[in-house]
Amino acid sequence: MTQKKATYIIIGAGLSGLTSAYALYKQGKTDILILEARERIGGRILTKNHIDLGATWFQNHHEYLSSLLDDLQIERFHQYSQGKSVLVYNSMAPAHYFENDPSYPSAFRIAGGSSAMIEKLAAIHKEKIHTNTVVSNITTTKGQVTILTNNGTYEAAKVIVTIPPRIATQITFTPELPETLMEAMENTHTWMSNAMKVGVTFANPFWRKKGFSGTLIGQISCVTELYDHCSVNEENYTLMGFVNEALRDVSAEERKTKILAHLKKYLGDEVMNYLSYEEKDWSQDSYTASSNIKSIYMSPRYGNSKFQEFYHDGRLLFSGAETSPIHGGYMDGAVFSGLNAAKKLIL
Ligand SMILES: Cc1cc2nc3c(=O)[nH]c(=O)nc-3n(C[C@H](O)[C@H](O)[C@H](O)COP(=O)(O)OP(=O)(O)OC[C@H]3O[C@@H](n4cnc5c(N)ncnc54)[C@H](O)[C@@H]3O)c2cc1C
Incomplete structure (x- = not known):
């Protein structure tokens, strides 16, 4: 019993x-x-198919989480950020590129995924x-x-x-x-209860080979933030990011088409050779989100x-x-x- x-x-x-x-x-x-x-x-x-569809990053000042990971003997590693990052700030202007300052270490990820x-x-x-x-x-x-x-x-x-x-x-x-x-x-x-995440996996990290970091930022874009999400041992090659909430109400198929087209435009044709595509809309999950949801990112x-x-x-x-x-x-x-x-x- x-x-x-x-x-x-x-x-x-x-x-x-x-x-x-x-x-x-x-x-x-x-x-x-x-x-x-x-x-x-x-x-x-x-973490699904090696993609963190919920929480991913933490910083040095997150001391309680850091100590817990130490206690559990779970490794951490830096978010990959080498190479050219893309900033889309205007749909008509060409993309802008920037490089991360290596003296500012990037956020940490949890080895094996947050799960x-x-x-x-x-x-x-x-x-x-x-x-x-x-x-x-x-x-x-x-x-x-x-x-x-x-x-x-x-x-x-x-x-x-x-x-x-x-x-x-x-x-x-x-x-x-x-x-x-x-x-x-x-x-x-409820923090992030309005967020929608997307993860796309590939046979190889083609963006790294082309000198891209995998970071693609743009509040006006289908994906407002995208990052390299390869696993710590670099056996799984993934891009992961946040979907623009404006795409919440279009069909799943249309959303996927738009997102892939956006990634292809800024990272290259290789995007269309993706192996798998995952999405998670937390606003549709009744154990996280309530009906009176507000869009709060601050x-x-x-x-x-x-x-x-x-x-x-x-x-x-x-x-x-x-x-x-x-x-x-x-x-x-x-x-x-x-x-x-x-x-x-x-x-
Ligand atoms: C898309 C997204 C991205 C995020 N990114 C980050 C990040 O990068 N870094 C970071 O630090 N944090 C991030 N967060 C926040 C982080 O996930 C949370 O701070 C943390 O996981 C909250 O843990 P919790 O146990 O407090 O709550 P929860 O994880 O919400 O756990 C509450 C539990 O209660 C259960 N429950 C609900 N109702 C009932 C019921 N009636 N009966 C029984 N059980 C119930 C739920 O199913 C759930 O398992 C993110 C969150 C989301 C959604």
Whole structure:
């Protein structure tokens, strides 16, 4: 029989939830269950066919993520940026080219793709992760938290909710959460929930051979940002980037045609010899995006102090990238909040 009771239940098997579980495990707290709505783990981290369709990059100042990668013995490597990069700033003007300054090191990527980190975190307690388990109600009575899901009822002494705050407003909490907290949840944009990514794989990195970095930038273009996305061992040759949101409402076929034509125009005919093409529109994913989506690419304010408090008689905590006062929205914020929630839970 599936275990439906645990001292600690974590809702969401994204980076934050899995980091909390990892931190609890390291403190000897192994009576844990993790409930995940999707059929897969990772949340907004998704590496498919060697392409990071969700989170990809981090910087030196993302210290919590860096330490976690060190702890998990996962390597990092620099984003490839050698050669000519292309800037398209006007549809009628010729393309502009620029070279990256080598004295400014580029961002880091995670060897094996960002999902390598998720897989390693999850490996410790794989049997404790219940996927396809959508939480709908959280009720606290008589010193116990009862969690209602499509997969039955679960009981816990303490619970961490790592669902993006705006999505977590869809859960019925009993007793009701304070209005100020509900407002903060509703007003917290889920970082990158409006993003659409594309990845195209090739038999060889033809752009490198032609002196291109693979970087192609242009807010007016079908692909607003494109980067070299070859794997660390250079066995997989990929270009990956962000699709212009204006292409969201055209058919998938038309979008693909336009994107490939755009890449061909600036990087060469070799683009049409692609091996595979992947797309992911996060705005269509109901476990990340809500219907009242806004297009926000600037970092909104994250880490509302309401997310730092305990609720339901000290049994309920919120975590996740958007709750983090440090690098909110980013993977580093997800790790920081996950570590912090685990620490608070066992104090
Ligand atoms: C396209 C894209 C590009 C990005 N690029 C970067 C980048 O380059 N660098 C960077 O640092 N960050 C980036 N990010 C942000 C990064 O992905 C997030 O900061 C991080 O993954 C968030 O982790 P989390 O665990 O807080 O949330 P999530 O990953 O959203 O995890 C929450 C989990 O809760 C689950 N869930 C939702 N509802 C329920 C429910 N009712 N019941 C049970 N489970 C539920 C979800 O399925 C999900 O698995 C990007 C994100 C996207 C989408």
